Structures are given as structure tokens and as C-alpha cells.
Amino acid sequence: MPTALQDAAVSAVLDRSFAAAEKDAITLEAFRSAVGPDRTIGDYTPAELADLAADVYMPVSREVGTLLYLLARANRPALTVEFGTSYGISAIHLAAAVRDNGAGRVITTELSATKAKAAAGNLAEAGLAAFVEIRAGDAFETLRELPGPIDLLLLDGWNQLYLPLLRLLEPQLASDALIVADDITLFPAETRDYLDYVRTPGNGYTGVEIPLDDGLDLTIRH
Known part of the structure; x- marks a missing residue:
């Protein structure tokens, strides 16, 4: 049977969104220029970065x-939490898995x-x-109250916030919760403390880096 990802409406939105993201190179370069050659995203507050990147897709790749989608189908999470919606591309893949699983949210x-409305x-x-x-x-405010345990966590916002947000949600x-951290090679300095934490024996995690797109880290909570 066809999956939700093969649904005509889902495919149409994803195709349009990925096409728009491909044309986003100029806007992304403008964002990098706004950050500046001598500064990193860690030098800005999340609100400042949100303003700088208000028109930038920064999506996950199709792969x-x-x-x-595959992780969510296999893990069958009752609750998936995502940090960093942007225009909703990753949320669409996660929601498609929920629909095909027949349960979850x-x-x-x-x-x-602006991005939340577009998503x-x-x-x-x-x-x-x-x-x-x-x-x-x-x-750090919107995720303080959740309806149950987190089975799948996607970290896809500003990388310097990955570790403090993980500690908040621990x-x-x-x-056996799965944690996926995106863009770990795109912003390596901002992600280093997160990777050091989830790789330290005794902290309760086992993970591996996956060389897809701008780098993924896949970790399981013991």
C-alpha cells in the first residue's frame, strides 16, 4: 500500500517546499553574511538569530x-517532539509516519x-x-509541559541550544528514546558540547554520527 509520503497532497507540499529551499541559496548566503565572518551563531541570542533567518528555509534534505519517517515508523513513538519547525518539512515527514502508524502525535x-504560521x-x-x-x-518555555514521555526527539534548531534543551527534557x-540532532557538521563548534555529553560514558546514551546532508547524530537513551 502507498505510504503517506506518497499521498498526492503530501508530495505536492514537499515538492514545492524543497524547490523553494533550493532557490533559498541567496537568502541563506545573506544570512551567513549577516552573521559575519568573524562571528558564529553562538554569538547571537536565539531571538536575534530568528530575526536574521526569518526568510530562510534551512530544511532537512529529502534523504x-x-x-x-523510517525511524518514526520503526520506533512507533507515542510522542515525537521537534525543536525547530521552520517551514514544516521535517514535521510533515514525522506526521506522515504517525498517520501510517495509526497512533501517536x-x-x-x-x-x-512567521515560520510557525507558514508551517x-x-x-x-x-x-x-x-x-x-x-x-x-x-x-525552553513551550516544551516545559508535555503530555507524556518523549519517544523520539528531533533537535533541529540552533545548535548551541541542543545540550541545554536536552538537559531540560531528560x-x-x-x-530507549531516540534523539536525532541535525546539522552537526554545519555548525560543529556549537554542537561540540552536545556531542561530548551524549558520548560520555555514564550519561546514559549511545550514539553514532550519520554522514547525511549537513551531518546527523543518532542517539538512544538507555
């Missing part, structure tokens, strides 16, 4: 999106109100809005 959070529109057009709750605002991680 990463498919991997997220996705909670995703986005600091940019909501894309999910509705794809026919997947019922599976996703978008929480607009600061993730008490809510289910046993």
Missing part, C-alpha cells in the same frame, strides 16, 4: 526527511511566528495538521 516548536499552512495543505501541534515561542525522555 534526512525519509530517514526521519508530534509536538513541534518554532521561535519565529501550519503547509501541514494543513498536506492533510496532516491533525497529527501535529505547533507551539510558537521559546522552546526527565521526560522515555527509556
Whole structure:
């Protein structure tokens, strides 16, 4: 049987979104120029970065999106949490898995109100809005209250926040929860403390780096 990713409405939204992201190179370069050659994203507050990147897709690749779908189908998470909605491309893949699994929900959070609104529109057009709750605002506030243990966590926001957000959510991680961290080679300096933490024996994690797109880290919580 066809999967939700093969649904005409889902495919149409993803095709349009990936095409728009491919044309996003000029906007992405403008963002990098705004950050400046002598500074890193770690030199800015999340709100400042959200303003700088308000028009930038920064999406997962098609391969990463498919991997997220496969992980969610195999893990069958009752609750998936995503940090960094952007325009909703990864949320669409996760929601497609929820639909095909027949159970579960996705909670995703986005600091940019503009992007949160656009993501909501894309999910509705794809026919997947019922599976996703978008929480607009600061993730350290929007994710404090969750309806249950986290079975799958996607970290796809600003990399310097991966570790503090993981530490915030640790008490809510289910046993054997999967954690996917995106863009670990794109912003290596900002991701180093996160990788050091999840690779340190005794912290309760086992993981591996996956050389897809801008680098993924796949980790399981013991």
C-alpha cells in the first residue's frame, strides 16, 4: 500500500517546499553574511538569530526527511517532539509516519511566528495538521509541559541550544528514546558540547554520527 509520503497532497507540499529551499541559496548566503565572518551563531541570542533567518528555509534534505519517517515508523513513538519547525518539512515527514502508524502525535516548536504560521499552512495543505501541534515561542518555555514521555526527539534548531534543551527534557525522555540532532557538521563548534555529553560514558546514551546532508547524530537513551 502507498505510504503517506506518497499521498498526492503530501508530495505536492514537499515538492514545492524543497524547490523553494533550493532557490533559498541567496537568502541563506545573506544570512551567513549577516552573521559575519568573524562571528558564529553562538554569538547571537536565539531571538536575534530568528530575526536574521526569518526568510530562510534551512530544511532537512529529502534523504534526512525519509530517514526521519523510517525511524518514526520503526520506533512507533507515542510522542515525537521537534525543536525547530521552520517551514514544516521535517514535521510533515514525522506526521506522515504517525498517520501510517495509526497512533501517536508530534509536538513541534518554532521561535519565529512567521515560520510557525507558514508551517501550519503547509501541514494543513498536506492533510496532516491533525497529527501535529505547533507551539510558537521559546522552546525552553513551550516544551516545559508535555503530555507524556518523549519517544523520539528531533533537535533541529540552533545548535548551541541542543545540550541545554536536552538537559531540560531528560526527565521526560522515555527509556530507549531516540534523539536525532541535525546539522552537526554545519555548525560543529556549537554542537561540540552536545556531542561530548551524549558520548560520555555514564550519561546514559549511545550514539553514532550519520554522514547525511549537513551531518546527523543518532542517539538512544538507555
